[in-house]
Amino acid sequence: MKVKEVSQLTGVSVRTLHHYDDIGLLTPDCTTEAGYRLYSDDNLATLQQILFFRELGFSLKKIGELLTSPAFSRQEAFEMQRNMLLEKRKQLDSMINTIEKTIQHGKGELVMTNEEKFKGFDFGENPYEQEARERWGDKAVDESNKKAAQFGPDLEKEMNRIYFNLASLRHLSPNSDEAQVAIGQWFEFLNKMGNYSLEAFRGLGEMYVADERFTKNIDKFGEGLAVFMRDAMAVYVE
Amino acid sequence: MKVKEVSQLTGVSVRTLHHYDDIGLLTPDCTTEAGYRLYSDDNLATLQQILFFRELGFSLKKIGELLTSPAFSRQEAFEMQRNMLLEKRKQLDSMINTIEKTIQHGKGELVMTNEEKFKGFDFGENPYEQEARERWGDKAVDESNKKAAQFGPDLEKEMNRIYFNLASLRHLSPNSDEAQVAIGQWFEFLNKMGNYSLEAFRGLGEMYVADERFTKNIDKFGEGLAVFMRDAMAVYVE
DNA sequence: GTTGACTCTCACGTTACGTCATACTTTATA
DNA sequence: TATAAAGTATGACGTAACGTGAGAGTCAAC
Numbered sequence: 001m002k003v004k005e006v007s008q009l010t011g012v013s014v015r016t017l018h019h020y021d022d023i024g025l026l027t028p029d030c031t032t033e034a035g036y037r038l039y040s041d042d043n044l045a046t047l048q049q050i051l052f053f054r055e056l057g058f059s060l061k062k063i064g065e066l067l068t069s070p071a072f073s074r075q076e077a078f079e080m081q082r083n084m085l086l087e088k089r090k091q092l093d094s095m096i097n098t099i100e101k102t103i104q105h106g107k108g109e110l111v112m113t114n115e116e117k118f119k120g121f122d123f124g125e126n127p128y129e130q131e132a133r134e135r136w137g138d139k140a141v142d143e144s145n146k147k148a149a150q151f152g153p154d155l156e157k158e159m160n161r162i163y164f165n166l167a168s169l170r171h172l173s174p175n176s177d178e179a180q181v182a183i184g185q186w187f188e189f190l191n192k193m194g195n196y197s198l199e200a201f202r203g204l205g206e207m208y209v210a211d212e213r214f215t216k217n218i219d220k221f222g223e224g225l226a227v228f229m230r231d232a233m234a235v236y237v238e
Numbered sequence: 239m240k241v242k243e244v245s246q247l248t249g250v251s252v253r254t255l256h257h258y259d260d261i262g263l264l265t266p267d268c269t270t271e272a273g274y275r276l277y278s279d280d281n282l283a284t285l286q287q288i289l290f291f292r293e294l295g296f297s298l299k300k301i302g303e304l305l306t307s308p309a310f311s312r313q314e315a316f317e318m319q320r321n322m323l324l325e326k327r328k329q330l331d332s333m334i335n336t337i338e339k340t341i342q343h344g345k346g347e348l349v350m351t352n353e354e355k356f357k358g359f360d361f362g363e364n365p366y367e368q369e370a371r372e373r374w375g376d377k378a379v380d381e382s383n384k385k386a387a388q389f390g391p392d393l394e395k396e397m398n399r400i401y402f403n404l405a406s407l408r409h410l411s412p413n414s415d416e417a418q419v420a421i422g423q424w425f426e427f428l429n430k431m432g433n434y435s436l437e438a439f440r441g442l443g444e445m446y447v448a449d450e451r452f453t454k455n456i457d458k459f460g461e462g463l464a465v466f467m468r469d470a471m472a473v474y475v476e
Numbered sequence: 477g478t479t480g481a482c483t484c485t486c487a488c489g490t491t492a493c494g495t496c497a498t499a500c501t502t503t504a505t506a
Numbered sequence: 507t508a509t510a511a512a513g514t515a516t517g518a519c520g521t522a523a524c525g526t527g528a529g530a531g532t533c534a535a536c
Binding site: 251253254256257261270272273274297298299 | 531
């Protein structure tokens with residue numbers, strides 16, 4: 001789909017699409033050789049996400065952070081957004097209530113304090129952001145780091161813990177959330193003592209299967225773990 | 239009340255109060271000789287109005303125009319705002335509905351078209367503004383005055399005929415065929431001497447009931463004709 | 477009488493686009 | 507098939523509604 005079609009479908013302006021592309025929030029999957037932006041269905045789904053978050057008052061910057069967070073899951077996000085929308089409706093109800101009272105107040109049928117007159121406006125500290133940050137924000141990553149670090153200077157123990165954890169998940173899909181979180185921990189762990197690029201990380205996964213010495217050592221934690229890890233690592237890199 | 243108190247009470251920042259003062263949207267009734275802003279209860283009521291309109295997506299400029307309009311009435315505004323808030327809640331419900339469908343869609347339990355995925359987002363042409371402009375915009379009063387003045391004797395006759403005809407139908411449903419034909423004639427008639435958009439036409443109907451001067455003149459042809467016409471006009475627009 | 481919370485007025489920064497201007501590409505029409 | 511019309515791209519500047527200090531005056535309290 002070209003910009004105008006997307007614009008008409010979603011109600012956002014073409015300029016907005018350009019803008020989102022400029023700031024890297026929504027880069028179309030494809031372009032014609034003339035430079036025309038072409039949006040895929042997946043791009044549309046992302047745009048929908050963006051609009052939901054925007055409606056809930058998130059800044060574009062924060063939306064970008066959320067969308068690119070490794071812990072981000074679309075389904076999870078949708079369910080959360082639903083809750084947020086319900087919250088917002090409650091707020092709206094509160095405002096409606098306030099205004100109805102105000103109308104009566106104007107007719108002299110009711111007395112109102114100043115505070116009551118502004119009930120429902122307290123937009124100030126919305127709990128939405130908080131929840132989102134906890135779920136997908138930097139804090140989540142930091143916390144897990146902290147926990148991992150608490151295992152002490154004994155790196156081998158920590159390593160084993162991660163392997164163990166992964167082994168317990170190896171019957172799941174390599175791209176399941178749990179698997180990806182676990183493999184993320186593995187990636188962080190490796191980066192504590194060296195600098196693994198994502199590409200190197202993927203290569204490592206390949207080696208787990210290709211090299212028998214690795215395979216055997218890894219599969220000690222559970223049959224098929226090496227293969228599982230390779231797949232999960234490949235997914236993680238993406 | 240000084241700025242901080244107002245800020246805490248209402249949830250808006252001190253800077254915002256300064257800003258509203260700067261642009262003349264909300265100038266405190268009083269200041270100390272040191273230049274401190276002092277807000278009266280009336281100022282607070284105005285601020286409440288501002289916040290309601292703001293929540294409904296009006297620009298500060300437009301809010302200022304509304305508030306200073308001679309036709310502006312606080313009570314009327316409140317009632318209108320309540321309707322707008324109810325409208326907005328409907329929109330929210332639509333979004334919630336969309337998101338619930340989307341969740342099912344994600345689980346593969348449902349098929350959705352791209353259009354369905356963006357239902358409820360269509361912020362584009364909000365009817366709120368339109369209504370407000372018609373009610374309090376200077377334009378509404380001027381235009382109808384001008385046109386009324388231009389009436390020649392021929393036109394007046396035709397107009398009366400249409401009114402008469404409508405009055406004879408006012409016991410029917412506003413969306414009956416007869417009523418719609420008659421109101422269609424009225425629309426054509428108006429368009430002979432000016433350009434009435436459908437939206438303006440609907441607004442005119444609203445004014446028939448809202449503005450006593452109209453109501454009285456119209457009801458001369460039959461009790462309740464103004465209300466009947468407003469309803470028929472609303473139906474006609476759709 | 478001085479500390480700390482509160483206030484003032486500039487004035488520049490920021491976010492999320494809007495609005496041209498200018499130029500190229502694609503589609504429709506004659 | 508040429509040519510107009512509609513769509514798109516990239517700057518680049520504009521705007522709305524504040525945020526964020528800086529620097530200075532004011533006020534209540536200990």
